[in-house]
Amino acid sequence: MINHHALVTGGGSGIGRAIAVRLAELGATVRIVGRHAAALEETCAMGPKDRILAVQGDIRQEQDRHRIINALPVTDGLDILVNNAGGQFYAAARDISDRGWDSVIDLNLNATFKLTRGLFDHLALRGGSVVNISLSGTERGTSGLAHSIAARAGVLGFSRTLALEWAKHDIRINCLSPGTVLSPAFVSAATPETVERLISATPAGRTTHPEEVAEMVAFLASSSAAMLTGQIFMLDGGAHIGPGLGMI
Numbered sequence: 198m199i200n201h202h203a204l205v206t207g208g209g210s211g212i213g214r215a216i217a218v219r220l221a222e223l224g225a226t227v228r229i230v231g232r233h234a235a236a237l238e239e240t241c242a243m244g245p246k247d248r249i250l251a252v253q254g255d256i257r258q259e260q261d262r263h264r265i266i267n268a269l270p271v272t273d274g275l276d277i278l279v280n281n282a283g284g285q286f287y288a289a290a291r292d293i294s295d296r297g298w299d300s301v302i303d304l305n306l307n308a309t310f311k312l313t314r315g316l317f318d319h320l321a322l323r324g325g326s327v328v329n330i331s332l333s334g335t336e337r338g339t340s341g342l343a344h345s346i347a348a349r350a351g352v353l354g355f356s357r358t359l360a361l362e363w364a365k366h367d368i369r370i371n372c373l374s375p376g377t378v379l380s381p382a383f384v385s386a387a388t389p390e391t392v393e394r395l396i397s398a399t400p401a402g403r404t405t406h407p408e409e410v411a412e413m414v415a416f417l418a419s420s421s422a423a424m425l426t427g428q429i430f431m432l433d434g435g436a437h438i439g440p441g442l443g444m445i
Contacts, residue, residue, distance in 0.1 A: 199224035202273050202323070203418070204265075206256055206312070207282035209236030211380030212330060214243070215407035216279055216414050221248035223415060225277065228252050230265055256282055256308040266315050274322030277418040280309045280352075281330040284382060285345035287391065298344045305348035310355055317363070324367030326418040329356050330410070331374040333433035349374075353429060360427030369426035371417050376405040376433025401434025 203220045207213035208229025217227045221244035228250045231237050237251035252268045254261035269275060283305045288297070313327060320327065332339070335349040353372055360370040377383070377395040387395075396404060413432055416422055431437045 198276075198415075198419070201225040201276040201418075202269070203227045203277035203279065204230065204269065204275060204316070205279040205281055206230045206309075208240055208249075208251075209233055210240075211382060212375065212378055212407045212410050213279070213281040214240045215411040216281060217249055218244045219408070219411035219415055220277065220418070221245050224248075226250070228268060230254055230256065230282065256312050257303055259311075262308070262312050262315055265312070266319075269316075269319055271319060271322070273319075275316055275319035275325050276323045278313065278316055278320060278325060278327045279330065279414055279418075280313060280327070282308070283330070283345075283348075285342055287341040287387065288344075289341065290343040293344055301344040302348045302351075305345060306351040309352055313359070317366075317368075320363075320368045321366040325369075326422070327356075327359070327368065327370040328414050328417050329353075329370070329372045331372045331429070333374045333376045333431055333436050335374060336429075337437065357427045364426060369422070371422075371425055371427070372429045373410065373413055373417065374429060374431050374433065374437075375410050376401075376431075376436045378405050378407055378410065380407065395436075398439050399434045399436040400439050401436075403434065405432055405434065 203225045205213050205217045208217045209231035217229045217240055221227045229237055229240055230252050232255050234253050241249040241251055252265050254265050285301050329352050331349045335346055339346050356370045356372050376399055
């Protein structure tokens with residue numbers, strides 16, 4: 198990936214951090230986006246020198262999206278866009294407030310689409326690859342995550358539509374749906390009992406490691422995946438064909 202340019206949202210921790218570091222190790226210049234400067238700087242320090250660059254911002258905010266886009270020289274183009282920023286909380290559907298619903302939809306769906314749309318010219322210049330990080334369980338539903346599942350299903354839908362519309366510009370769009378990843382955000386949101394139930398519902402009997410997600414992203418962004426677009430890849434140890442969680 199020498200001379201490749203990548204942008205990874207949610208690059209300050211967890212999956213996004215692992216993706217940024219791996220792409221940088223493979224030779225790409227990676228810009229990471231997040232709201233917390235200290236976390237972004239920690240990620241930058243983990244990669245090869247000067248290969249990871251921080252752009253602080255909230256992708257939900259229009260002015261921040263413009264600043265993120267303007268941080269990428271148009272003449273360089275964009276080879277890889279990884280839409281990883283996201284978040285949710287566990288709640289029964291009847292207990293999700295309008296504000297809670299709107300917040301999760303805005304981050305996971307609206308902001309992701311708007312940033313991707315805004316980067317079209319950059320991606321078209323290089324025939325870029327977009328990888329949207331989703332959730333295992335999106336297609337069949339997951340108890341306690343009605344808001345997030347709705348948002349991620351929207352991402353799957355617009356990803357396949359953009360794959361159709363943008364193929365003539367040599368832009369590929371795929372979705373990657375990891376299983377349970379013990380990221381700091383997930384651990385703070387889920388109870389130990391929920392974690393155990395998620396693992397027990399996974400045929401592989403363990404969680405997905407951030408580094409495994411990073412390797413899959415690197416593959417999807419590489420020339421080896423040149424004929425892969427509009428696809429959904431499950432990286433969940435078989436959880437999507439397992440017994441399911443039932444009610445949380």
